[in-house]
Amino acid sequence: MIPAEFKYLCPSSVDEAVRMLAEEGEDAKIIAGGQSLVPVLRMRLAAPTALIDIGGLTELTGVRDDGDSLLIGAMTTHYEVQRDHLIHDHVLLLKLVADTVADPQVRHRGTFGGSLCHADPAGDLLAPALALDAVMVIAGPGGRREVPASEFFVGYFETALAADEILIDVRVPKYTGWGAHYEKLNRVAQAWSIVAVAAAVQVRDGSIVAARVASRTSVPGRCVRPRWRPRWSGSLRLLR
Amino acid sequence: MTATAEPEVGKARLRKEDARLITGQTKWTDNLQLTGMLHMAVLRSPVAHARIRNIDCSRATTMPGVAVVLTGEDFAAEQGSLPCAWPITEDMKSPPAPAMAVDQVNFAGEAVALVIADNAYRAADALAAIDVDYDELPVVLDLQEALQDTDLVHPDLGTNKCATWVYDSAEAGAGTNVEDEIASADVVLERTFRQQRLIPSFMEPRSVVVDPNADMFTVWSATQIPHILRWMLSAVTGIAEHKIRVIAPDVGGGFGGKLQVTPEELLCLLAARRMGRPVKWTESRTESMLSAHHGRDQIQKITLSARRDGTVTGLKVELLADMGAYLRLVSPGIPVLGAFMYNAIYKFAGYRFVCTNVFTNKVPTDAYRGAGRPEATFAIERMMDELAAELDMDPMKIREMNWIKHEEFPFTTVAGLTYDSGNYEAATARAMELFGYEELREEQSRRRTSRDPVQLGIGVSTYTEMCGLAPSRVLGALRYAAGGWETASIRMLPTGKVEVITGTSPHGQGHETVWSQIVADRLGVPFEDVEVLHGDTASSHKGMDSYGSRSLAVGGTALVHAADKVLAKARRLAAHMMECDEADVEFASGSFSVRGTSTVRTLGDVVLAAHVAHDLPEGMEPGMDADATFDPDNFSFPHGTHLCATEVDTQTGMVKIRSYVAVDDVGTVVNPLIVDGQVHGGLAQGIAQALFEEAVHDEMGTLTTATFADYLVPCAADLPAFITDRTSTPATSNPLGVKGVGEAGTIASTPAVVNSVLDAVRHMGVRDINMPLSPERVWTALQGGSADDVGDVAAGGLGSIDSQGGQS
Known part of the structure; x- marks a missing residue:
């Protein structure tokens, strides 16, 4: 499994990466953790002319407290998400989801932002990003802009990210004290999952007073655009 | 030399292979780097059935690093036909099986061109620059439709039917006529089962390196069968067998998938010969799945007759087996290996097995873990449950009333095999x-x-299987081209250490550990003092390799016989050294002693004496080595x-x-x-x-x-x-x-x-x-x-x- 030839570029800042992306044109591609892109390259399903490796940009890693929300750097690995205290305390759902991503090797290399940008309908982060009203912070030649998850995922492997833009941060509102659960269905553990549901609920006195739920499906070769379940919030009795 | 305290046989030893495997110390075939080595990449047909109108290599030839681009036409005069060693019937149809397609492709994934380049990346890049013009033909995929012969995989054969093989217990004198049993039965069940096509999925992809040196070819391959491969490469290419050395280094799994003489092994050899330089080929996983042989793929129509009380009487098996586009090494015989197992552990009076092998435009099928026997076991065990359901009986009860009782062994079955033991x-x-x-x-x-x-x-499955392949005379009777014996050599080194050479070819089984345990027990030497050599035709000149659960039952037995030969000679020399009659020599825990005295010589003493040869009994050759070859009388069950x-x-x-x-x-x-x-x-x-x-x-x-x-x-x-x-x-x-x-x-x-x-x-x-x-x-x-x-x-x-x- 050998990829086609490509140019490899290693920017030292986000601005430089954005510049490189503009210079290299539409056939350039950002590589983050490479856990989805490298297999695609090796199978020659894609043949970008240049890869811009943002793996060295430490400014894109880590989780910051930003008042009512957390800012998760796009290059934060799934492993770091699993272990981050801010995430554990304020968006437990993301920790639970990260726990189920692939295997330990992938979790150590694969990144939070990379997974969102790849927008594989079988990816783990789509449902929680939608459920939690995550917002994508994007850098481009014209500066920064923010896009909510509900507008970011456009279709099958498709996002609102323009060819000359880079996802740098993900803003996730705090759901401090909320319970959470993530469930997905796989034929075998290492297969793409067929359906997944992410839920976060706020429980008071045995009742759910608010809930955030999203699901996603992927039927290979048949589904052009993921169908998102509407989010809802409200009150219902906790079923036990 | 110290004696082993507790028996090695039966001990749950950790494998001595594992340290080098799990720490990355071993060299797989793909790890080999030879000076001046070229790399081969294979262009494969994207279509399942087509005439090749033209192959344009001109662009690819000029790509950086490309040494040569070769097509089937370039090799047409020398590639011959890949071997099929199991012509199951006299009239079996066996189409030519070129390693690289010359004018027609018959399955998607078949090799149509090669790039030889200075590195693997450039070889892979150049594949995209080869233009092949295909004239597509109708594809034959479905087994039942293939039998209609409307469209033909190989038009020259005039049919898609490869062969029909029959066993009938009445004709063989091993039982009654199954049609009589069915006609007179209280209950007759007829079911059709589908054995889907499977892909062997060994962990290490196939890989070959060929080093041509003067008139000698050294072939490293991730294969289960270095000895058979050497023989077959010689037969196909005409290169003298003694000018080919095959080495199977550590091999990462096979499951039957590497019991093959592959197109790529042959192509690598031909390319290395043509270039006069070493050539390496290693496949990708997708390449493996598209071109390495598949397994199973049968339709099984089963008729079972029984009495109302649950006693089974007759079994009729009508199989369609998908060969794919070509016959590989033992493709046609795979369903035949199952023929003797449909009756399983049950006492049927009448049995008939008819198998029709069929060509389709798919990857060839061949051995995959169990090879014919899983299919048979599936069918009979499903039928026993069907019968239980039909008669509203417990599935275990119905098995119990029909199986061979432990006191009835040895038992000759309706398929003509004698089961030696079981409970x-x-x-x-x-x-x-x-x-x-x-x-x-x-x-x-x-x-x-x-x-x-x-x-x-x-779910219940009370299975049996035949393994320990195989008594050579039985293989001969089944028209298999080779024998089923196995060989082992023991070299006693002057320091008392032991080298074992085996004709089996482990690819994950742990023969180095188990063979060491057997020798340690037999000779009374420490486990650590035994080194097992395998998989190199230069050190192990003969062997029938590893498949069919044969290595221990056949190869392990050869090893026991070789050890016994060492001991027999050592006993004679020990008697000579201790100046006693051989009949008075006792051997225990690695030492010889004279019965009733304190005179002792360790095996090490005796081996050294044999090695220096200063004082040997009259007529005894120096050294303490021994070879043994074992051909079993029966399968094991x-x-x-x-x-x-x-x-x-x-x-x-x-x-x-x-x-x-x-x-x-x-x-x-x-x-x-x-x-x-x-x-x-x-x-x-x-x-x-x-x-x-x-x-x-x-x-x-x-x-x-x-x-x-x-x-x-x-x-x-x-x-x-x-x-x-x-x-x-x-x-x-x-x-x-x-x-x-x-x-x-x-x-x-x-x-x-x-x-x-x-x-x-x-x-x-x-x-x-x-x-x-x-x-x-x-x-x-x-x-x-x-x-x-x-x-x-x-x-x-x-x-x-x-x-x-x-x-x-």
């Missing part, structure tokens, strides 16, 4: 106890009564009882294995840890056939399951914790009493799982579900659909990958 009662009793059979039946009944959406099923409990979600069709008990009787166990490992791996592969794995082609003949995203191989997380145990009735056909364990788990488990799922939903009107039992198939069956309602769908996420690995 089905003991294995079954132990399995039932470990499983909690009665409790599970009670729970099943509760769930049925309460209409629980999750139903419980219990492991057996066991496997019980599987599954929970079937009737709302979604999801199947979950709740518990799995395997009690196997593999005779004497040399290393329990390795036996457990073989059983666990075998169960995983057998369960995979039942629930997950399936090679799927689209209507154009493109394999749509050519990645591990689409071809579902389960991992540990997908399988239950297995409960394994053993009973032991030693084989009488070899001095160790061993039977073989490499294929047992795979053979036994598939029907146990499927029987279990059907047992869960039979009361809801489901009679059969095709494998693999995907949620979609189970759910459809529960909605009243038939087994054929659900087509084959690739299971995973990537969808179609064409044969160049690009998106289609």
Whole structure:
């Protein structure tokens, strides 16, 4: 499994990466953790002319407290998400989801932002990003802009990210004290999952007073655009 | 030299191979780097059936680093035809099997051109610059349609029918006429089962390096069969056999998938000869799935007759077996290996087996773990459950009343084999106890009564298999081109250390450990003092290699005989050294002594004396080495009882294995840890056939399951914790009493799982579900659909990958 030839570029800042992306044109591609892109390259399903490796940009890693929300750097690995205290305390759902991503090797290399940008309908982060009203912070030649998850995922492997833009941060509102659960269905553990549901609920006195739920499906070769379940919030009795 | 305190045979030793394997110290074929080495990449046909109008290599030839681009036409005069060593009938149709297509491609994935370049990357890049003009032909994919001969895979043959092989117990004098049994029976059941096509999925992809040096060719290959490969490469190319050396270094799995003389081995050899430089080829996973041989792919029509009380009387098997586009090394014989196993452990009066082998435009099929026997075991074990359901009897009771009782061994079956030993009662009793059979039946009944959406099923498989391949005269009678003996040599070194040379070719089994244990016991030397050499035709000049659970039963026996020859000679020399009569020499724990005295010589003393040869008995040759070759009189017949409990979600069709008990009787166990490992791996592969794995082609003949995203191989997380145990009735056909364990788990488990799922939903009107039992198939069956309602769908996420690995 050998990829086609490509140019490899290693920017030292986000601005430089954005510049490189503009210079290299539409056939350039950002590589983050490479856990989805490298297999695609090796199978020659894609043949970008240049890869811009943002793996060295430490400014894109880590989780910051930003008042009512957390800012998760796009290059934060799934492993770091699993272990981050801010995430554990304020968006437990993301920790639970990260726990189920692939295997330990992938979790150590694969990144939070990379997974969102790849927008594989079988990816783990789509449902929680939608459920939690995550917002994508994007850098481009014209500066920064923010896009909510509900507008970011456009279709099958498709996002609102323009060819000359880079996802740098993900803003996730705090759901401090909320319970959470993530469930997905796989034929075998290492297969793409067929359906997944992410839920976060706020429980008071045995009742759910608010809930955030999203699901996603992927039927290979048949589904052009993921169908998102509407989010809802409200009150219902906790079923036990 | 110290004596070994406790017996090595039976000890759960960690494998001596593992340290180098898990620390990356070994060299796989692909790790080899030779000076001046070139790399080969193979262009494969994206279409399943076409005439090749033209191949334009001009662009590719000028690409950077490319040494040469070669097509089938370039090799037409020298590539000959890949060997098929098992012409099962005199009139078998065997089309020429070129390593590289010359004017016609017959399956998607067949080699059509080669790039030889200075590195693997440049070779791969140049593939895209080769233009092939195909004139597409109608594809033949379906077995039943292929038999109509409307479109032909090989027009020159005039038919898609390859051969028909028949066994009839009345004609063979081993039983009655099955048609009489069927005509006079109270109950006749007729069922058709589908053995889906599987992909062997060995861990290490195939890899070949050929080094031409003067007139000598050294071939490294990730193969199971270095000795057979050397012989066949010589036969196909005309290169003298003594000018070919084949080395199988550490090999990462095979499961029958590397029991092959591959097109790529031959192409690598021809390319290296042409270039006068070493050439390496290593496949990608997708390439492997598109071109390495597949397994199974049969349609089995089974007729079983019985009396009202449950006694079985007759069994008729009518098979269609998919050969794919060409006959590979033992393709035609795979279904024949199953012919002797359909009657299994049961006493049928009449038996008839008819197999029709058929060509299609698919990857050739050949040996895959069990090779013919899993198919047979699946069919008979499914039929025994069908009979139990028909007569409303407990499936275990019906087996018990029909199986061979332990006091009836040796027992000659209706298929003409003599089972030497076995105790089905003991294995079954132990399995039932470990499983909690009665409790599970009670729970099943509760769930049925309460209409629980999750139903419980219990599946039984009381299997046997024939292994220890094989008595050479039997193979001869079956028209197999080679013998089934095995060989071993022991070299006693002057310091007392021992080199063992074996003709078996381990590719994950742990022969180095087990062979060392056997020799340590036999010669009374420490386990650590034994080194096992294998897989190099220069050090091990003859052998029949590893497959068919044969290595221990046949190769291990050769080793015992070689050790006994060493001891016989050493005893004579010891008597000479101790100045006593040979009859008074005793041997224990590595030392010779004179009976009734304190005079002792260790084996080391004796070996050294033989080596320096200063004072040997009259006529004795110096040295203490010995060779032995063993040709067994009979196969060995492991057996066991496997019980599987599954929970079937009737709302979604999801199947979950709740518990799995395997009690196997593999005779004497040399290393329990390795036996457990073989059983666990075998169960995983057998369960995979039942629930997950399936090679799927689209209507154009493109394999749509050519990645591990689409071809579902389960991992540990997908399988239950297995409960394994053993009973032991030693084989009488070899001095160790061993039977073989490499294929047992795979053979036994598939029907146990499927029987279990059907047992869960039979009361809801489901009679059969095709494998693999995907949620979609189970759910459809529960909605009243038939087994054929659900087509084959690739299971995973990537969808179609064409044969160049690009998106289609």
